[in-house]
Amino acid sequence: MTTRVKVGIRTVAAEAGVSTATVSQVYNNKGEVAEATRARVLAVGARLGYRPDRIGQALRSGRSRVIGVVVSYRDSAVWEQTYMPYYRSIIAGAAIEAVEHGYSISAAPSSPSGDLETQVPLDGVIVVDPVPHDAIVEQSLANGLAVVTDGGYETTDAAARLRSVRSDMAQSVPAMLDHLDAASGGGLRPALFIGPRHDSYTDDTIAAYRRWCSEHDVPEAISALAVGETPVDAAGRLLDGAGDRIDAVHCLNETYSSALLAAAAERGIRVPDELQVSVAGDARGVGVDPRISYLHLDPVHSGALCARTLIAMLEAREVHDVVESVTVVPAGVHVGGDVGAP
């Protein structure tokens, strides 16, 4: 093994016969450096295996290259089953994207008041499913952090360092309902099965559903999980209450669609013959049910997109809000069916 002396900016400077300032300029593409010098410095740096120390850079620049993913801790089984799987995909997607750009990520638990309980200084945060006037978003902006929300966010402040990444429910929910309508031969009477939280994702879905109903002149049937109610009970309530007036249900997430299928089975309702079911969720996971149609959401991809958007902001690049398109995966189709070698 070669002698492992720590090779810093000084080592390179000395070896290349220039000053540390010049080496710095070269590695940051800043200032005016003669082409010959630049080449020499780069050559020496490469030979010595020089990598600028991120910590030194961070100290100097005041930027930590750490981005936070805000998680709100909740200790219920619904959190475990519904939100946690989503968060972990976001975290993983963000982490994998971040590393490509030299960033790391930190989970950032938040207090109800909206400030982040984190020991590491963050350059920016990703906030998942914000509610209107979200305390975390507002606090973070006030603290000078860049913010990207996963889910739409309305702000009056045009100058805010804020962007959003959201799934195009306005487009995809009607597309799904059209699909179910066609599959049933027309005259579809769809219900909507949602949770108790009014985040942007829920609101976008509701709005799209309502619009479709109004355009097709069918009555709305929106059923929300009550606080304290189990999904299966809520699904049962939905079926018992509107069972004969509906022939399809779109569910906000996979916990609800599972509950609905269970409730339907208990009542001897056959899916999809008697009742079509659709859900927004991962159509490629192990738990996909061939009887139901998916609005294919890929939270890992969303996490990556959020991270990329945030990093672009941090590096002062031009960046806009992002709307992800969502595809309809009809029942019976397995996207991940062509599984190859590991």
Add this chain to the structure above:
Amino acid sequence: MTTRVKVGIRTVAAEAGVSTATVSQVYNNKGEVAEATRARVLAVGARLGYRPDRIGQALRSGRSRVIGVVVSYRDSAVWEQTYMPYYRSIIAGAAIEAVEHGYSISAAPSSPSGDLETQVPLDGVIVVDPVPHDAIVEQSLANGLAVVTDGGYETTDAAARLRSVRSDMAQSVPAMLDHLDAASGGGLRPALFIGPRHDSYTDDTIAAYRRWCSEHDVPEAISALAVGETPVDAAGRLLDGAGDRIDAVHCLNETYSSALLAAAAERGIRVPDELQVSVAGDARGVGVDPRISYLHLDPVHSGALCARTLIAMLEAREVHDVVESVTVVPAGVHVGGDVGAP
């Protein structure tokens, strides 16, 4: 809003009428500081809202407080379905645990040669499912990183900064087979359905399975997914090849159990009446199938455990290898059934 001057160690020192060195000592519980002084410094610090800057600390101490989770990029559908879900749970669990201790995490893609392609300096790494003599593990140790493996790891070097966290397959696989044996009224003939990779998790499972077979004097039937083969094809091969000589299959992961169920359905084999199926996986997820029995693995928890173990090493605390116990969740039992409010 109060004037937001940056409060650093100097501010506190000045305000408390001591030197920065003393403040540092107080905040690190180092050296000898008079009780009165310590209290005064702490009071001033609290009043001013002083938080030691992690970056300054990192620069001085040479430790970044970033831990890497090694992920091997693989671009196949099996990676997407099997490994990726596991990795993302590990990443999320590690991230959530890490933040409690003031650490962040970084995904660390690795090249085949075993060195980590990461721009941030890491204090340690978590390596998931190492193979024997794993290049990444060895390289990382050689580079002075602390290492925790998720999955057992054998090393000759007793002094190595290496610990492992693994699930107790030696205990739980026989427990599962005993359970299936009892459910079938005795005389169980179980097969084992594994992948092409020989990591410690696979090897532990095989060993436990073999021991059970030998103790119960039944023939072994181990079926491995070939490289390039789809899980459903492999499952079909298993059933066609040994269908009448077995009455149960334990699957290494949920991709394989799904494939097996699909293959069984195609052949009109009823589960669990004609064929019992068990799998090592998350018994609480949305995709749980009530027909199969689970060895309940919680990768989020494992990730947290790995992070905790690694951080303990980094902070020079005494720490041992960890063996997680795994519980048998019989078919038909829904662990997450009692779902409450979100």
Add this chain to the structure above:
DNA sequence: ATGAAAGCGCTAACAG
């Protein structure tokens, strides 16, 4: 028991 001073590796003014 406390303080002064020397940097950790890097970047940004400014001077040459």
Add this chain to the structure above:
DNA sequence: CTGTTAGCGCTTTCAT
């Protein structure tokens, strides 16, 4: 075009 210099916020000898 390139070098000198002054720190970023902190920890750590070594004096006092």
